[in-house]
Amino acid sequence: MHLQINPHIARLICSRTGEEVGNNDWSRPIGLSPAGFPVTIEYDLGAVASLSVATRTGLWTHRNLLPVWNVPDGYAADVGTTPTIRSAALSDRLGVDLWVKNENTNPSGSFKDRGLAVGVALGTALGAQGFFLPTQGNAGVAAALFSTRMGLLPCEVTMPEGYQGGFYHRAVEHYGGNVTFAGANIAAAGVAAREAMAGEVAAGRRVDLSTFFEPGRLEGKKTMGLEIITQFEDTLPDWIIYPTGGGTGLVGIWKAFTELRAIGTLRTDQKLPRMAAVQSEACAPVVEAFARGDETVSGVTSLGTIADGLDVPGAIMGHSILQVLRESGGTATAVSEDAIEGAFHDFARVGVPAGYETAATLAALETLLRSDTIEKGQRVLLLNTGGPSVALAKSMP
Numbered sequence: 001m002h003l004q005i006n007p008h009i010a011r012l013i014c015s016r017t018g019e020e021v022g023n024n025d026w027s028r029p030i031g032l033s034p035a036g037f038p039v040t041i042e043y044d045l046g047a048v049a050s051l052s053v054a055t056r057t058g059l060w061t062h063r064n065l066l067p068v069w070n071v072p073d074g075y076a077a078d079v080g081t082t083p084t085i086r087s088a089a090l091s092d093r094l095g096v097d098l099w100v101k102n103e104n105t106n107p108s109g110s111f112k113d114r115g116l117a118v119g120v121a122l123g124t125a126l127g128a129q130g131f132f133l134p135t136q137g138n139a140g141v142a143a144a145l146f147s148t149r150m151g152l153l154p155c156e157v158t159m160p161e162g163y164q165g166g167f168y169h170r171a172v173e174h175y176g177g178n179v180t181f182a183g184a185n186i187a188a189a190g191v192a193a194r195e196a197m198a199g200e201v202a203a204g205r206r207v208d209l210s211t212f213f214e215p216g217r218l219e220g221k222k223t224m225g226l227e228i229i230t231q232f233e234d235t236l237p238d239w240i241i242y243p244t245g246g247g248t249g250l251v252g253i254w255k256a257f258t259e260l261r262a263i264g265t266l267r268t269d270q271k272l273p274r275m276a277a278v279q280s281e282a283c284a285p286v287v288e289a290f291a292r293g294d295e296t297v298s299g300v301t302s303l304g305t306i307a308d309g310l311d312v313p314g315a316i317m318g319h320s321i322l323q324v325l326r327e328s329g330g331t332a333t334a335v336s337e338d339a340i341e342g343a344f345h346d347f348a349r350v351g352v353p354a355g356y357e358t359a360a361t362l363a364a365l366e367t368l369l370r371s372d373t374i375e376k377g378q379r380v381l382l383l384n385t386g387g388p389s390v391a392l393a394k395s396m397p
């Protein structure tokens with residue numbers, strides 16, 4: 001396999017300072033910027049002639065806007081191109097034009113496949129032999145899956161102590177990952193994983209796939225935004241409601257819109273969707289920072305939420321999340337654990353396969369309708385980031 005770096009990449013920049021990062025000769029994996037913030041990839045958009053390569057299926061349909069090329073079809077042909085379906089039942093009930101993008105058709109069952117497929121491919125193209133990450137959920141499963149597909153060393157996955165024997169532990173091992181346990185939460189697991197892997201990272205052998213610690217995951221999540229534009233064409237949603245943890249999807253979708261506007265796929269007179277971030281009241285650092293008008297997201301103490309993917313008490317890319325919410329004229333809202341549980345069952349009653357994180361988006365829509373932030377008749381897209389199987393497995397005796 002001769003992976004190739006996209007020749008249309010113009011530069012790598014520090015997402016916080018805007019400074020160009022290093023003089024990268026593509027000889028080693030990319031980590032955080034020297035200032036300690038996430039690095040983002042900028043393309044020479046004038047040179048990117050078109051979005052699609054028609055002969056491909058799956059994620060690399062969008063290869064002109066992905067950082068790595070020559071990825072074999074079998075690696076990620078089944079990732080992405082997920083169905084976006086109108087729910088007539090929920091539209092009627094709520095008085096909006098409601099659409100759901102169903103990410104659980106991805107191979108490991110969640111939208112995490114998009115980011116991890118690109119993160120693993122990019123790290124491999126830059127010489128890594130293996131990967132590691134802390135996780136309390138779907139990201140570890142996807143990282144193990146794509147490390148195996150790439151034929152690399154087993155992915156080293158660190159989980160908080162309480163996850164021993166649980167669904168995610170078993171799923172990571174199922175796809176060939178090695179699991180260790182450390183600390184009470186993902187932050188503590190991350191500290192332990194980074195300490196254990198410091199030598200490997202310094203040597204360029206292993207890449208830290210933690211959210212936003214390398215730029216590939218953001219590029220992969222961006223493909224949700226590319227698909228939203230191709231799926232809705234001239235009738236874009238008025239609102240997109242996104243279940244926000246680390247915020248990769250939210251920032252990624254907006255990056256897609258920005259790039260497509262620069263290329264000319266999106267006309268300058270087309271009104272972009274407003275972005276709404278939803279979190280649980282039990283762990284809402286983004287919502288609190290947005291309400292205060294802050295520029296960055298400060299850490300909180302999570303009280304614990306049934307929506308694992310939203311149990312993220314800080315956000316290293318908080319500055320970009322808040323910028324997207326404000327630039328899009330969007331908002332951030334927190335919903336109660338009871339509302340999440342209720343919406344989980346509401347989805348099931350109309351036959352939509354949604355997990356707790358997605359349930360939070362439906363609960364948020366109801367809140368935003370009550371406050372007239374979203375108006376009756378508007379077109380709303382909910383991101384169904386993962387299905388109900390984890391929630392159902394967890395509630396088994």
Ligand SMILES: Cc1ncc(COP(=O)(O)O)c(C=O)c1O
Nearest residue numbers: 245246247248249309357385386
């Ligand atoms: C199902 C699900 N939805 C949403 C999220 C939050 O995603 P993001 O990091 O893009 O904010 C996660 C993250 O773990 C998740 O697993």
